[in-house]
Amino acid sequence: MDSDPFSEVGSACIKKWLKQCSKHEACQPPKTAFVPTRLLDVGNEVADDQRRLRIVLGKALDEKVSYTALSYCWGNSPSSRLSAEIARTVQANLAARLGHVSEETLSQTIRDAITVTRWLGIRYLWVDLLCIVQDDPLDWSKESQVMENIFHHASLTIAATSAVSITQGFLRRPRCQRIKLSINSNTEKPDLVLRYPEWLMHEYIWDNDWRTRGWIFQEQKLSHRVLHFARGILYFECASGFRCEWMEMRPELSDDDNEWVLQNPFWSPQCFLGANNPTTFDTWYGDVEWFSMKTLTFPEDKLPAISGLARVTAKVVGSRYLAGLWMDDLHIGLLWKAPTSCILRRPPRSRAPSWSWAALDGGLEWQTYRSDSDMPLAKILNVDGVPDPSDPQKRLFTGFLDLNGCLMKFQDAEDHDILQNPCGNNGDYRTDSTWYVSDLGVEFTHQSSLWVLPILLEEMVRGLILEPTSKGNESNEFRRVGWYESEPQRNRVLKSLESQNTTSVRIV
Structure with a gap:
């Protein structure tokens, strides 16, 4: 050249x-x-x-x-x-x-x-x-x-x-x-x-x-x-x-x-010019997965740096945009996690609600497989994710998510190693369940304070790991600290849900 x-x-x-x-x-x-x-x-x-x-x-x-x-x-x-x-x-x-x-x-x-x-x-x-x-x-x-x-x-x-x-x-x-190459050929067509x-x-x-x-x-x-x-x-x-x-x-x-x-x-x-269907949301998740691996000079630019794509997407899906997620696909949007090889970190300054992927730094992925048999396990009562009024540049977002579902104590893991490593201490994949606590600021010595909230029943049960905020358990206010999936039989899950009492919680 x-x-x-x-x-x-x-x-x-x-x-x-x-x-x-x-x-x-x-x-x-x-x-x-x-x-x-x-x-x-x-x-x-x-x-x-x-x-x-x-x-x-x-x-x-x-x-x-x-x-x-x-x-x-x-x-x-x-x-x-x-x-x-x-x-x-x-x-x-x-x-x-x-x-x-x-x-x-x-x-x-x-x-x-x-x-x-x-x-x-x-x-x-x-x-x-x-x-x-x-x-x-x-x-x-x-x-x-x-x-x-x-x-x-x-x-x-x-x-x-x-x-x-x-x-x-x-x-x-x-x-x-x-x-300079000198090539001798005995044929009319080039040999090189x-x-x-x-x-x-x-x-x-x-x-x-x-x-x-x-x-x-x-x-x-x-x-x-x-x-x-x-x-x-x-x-x-x-x-x-x-x-x-x-x-x-x-x-x-x-x-x-x-x-x-x-x-x-x-x-x-041109990927956003198609009809409004679930694959359009999946395109957004794929874009976020790529974007999450990029670097930003100013961490506060996390949501602004992808806001243009969000506005283009909003024109197609006709859904309300909530700090990186979409109202009409929240049951799947909430189930983001880090790939096994990545560690998510919470930035020094909060820039998004804990239920938003934009709250943490590091690579992300969604492991969801849509089918007609998918069943939401939590009811969305109210949600809000808007720019923080105290930030004139509108780079920081605040908000809450109110859900009603089967809130349960986290009792499956025996020690913090399993919390940090979904594959277990010996590298053996746990077939009954996989837990991933994405926020390493959680005090694992107090893991009894963690709760789980099932969100979606696909071929597995997938949900969120929650930690009470400073307001305590009685307020039912939590922040998202992780993600989990488990593989019980579908009929057993449905039967179990019939006997479970539901609770309304707020995630901030």
Whole structure:
């Protein structure tokens, strides 16, 4: 590959991909109009390298204005933080930036995005650091609530996939050594086939810091086309498929618009356009599983960083959104847990009710298998999960969940090892039941204070492990500290429930 992504070969690839994508039925521009509150004007004259940069207000622009959006990593190094501090738009410099933005104040990654935008012949660029007033909590909150529109309406999302920080930039690629081969053939057809190794494809495209960032997840999914500047390769994603420079070496793919490679499982911006059915909720859970493994610079961004996807999902499912879960699917939504290899941690500052997956940090999964014979074992009486009124940025959520069900004392486990390890001390899977206490802050020496509440009868009984709050048992107020499943015979469960008294509890 050429070290310059805008070489003759690289430029031809980009232009070809954009042209083909513009013909895809699934990749047509949104029918609704949207213009971001602010955009960076990168200039009009394509040949003028001294164009004046400035912030412009979206309300002054045509509603069909074309713009690019930058998806990138800020980075955590001191130099990255300093560069972001210098580049960011704040209340004190906003007025001046409406007249002029000095390019010298901008990091290399942002400068590279300006270069790409100009090369494409597009006048405007959206960058969060420049277009959101960073020291204004109200502006941050307002803009974070339209993030799905910002990326979905962008003509192209520029992904700085190779840049680990805001200072690195993404247009300079490693220079590859060129080797001249002399091949003698006795046939008219070529005997030599060159193919890239699969591990190299994975390393360049999937193994990078950009894909570990929490905010990136919805930025990628909400965009209808993304141009990646990865380490050593250009590649392009859209709602219809995936292409990269290496594929252009394959004659059977190079000219056929119908041979776009299918997307990977977690890149499907059209997945929410189907009918309202349980699989739509399952798509959401799958997205949360991927998202839960991403990193966030600010832990309080857990729910805001996926709120754009939540709003898109809400339009399809028509269900009330409750701090990461859905009212019409709560019996399954509540049954999240950590994979066996992961440990969940409670952040220092509470950001969601304990029944929400967003309350903890770490990888998550749902192990549910829907069938017509599924039976809820707890009745939902009332639920509320809304932004904390004390948080102006609306990053923190508070709420409660009132249930009526068979509340029982936790008496199955003999020691804390079984609580921490669902497979038991000797690694033998317990066939009668599996317990997982996800909050390691629980005092296991007082395990007698733990309770279980069955939630759903599938092929197994699945439910929650609860701990009383500081209000004590008499208040019937608990917090979720774990998840369990057991394998009794279905008829035995149903018969047992007939003789059980139900209790109303509140989980906060």
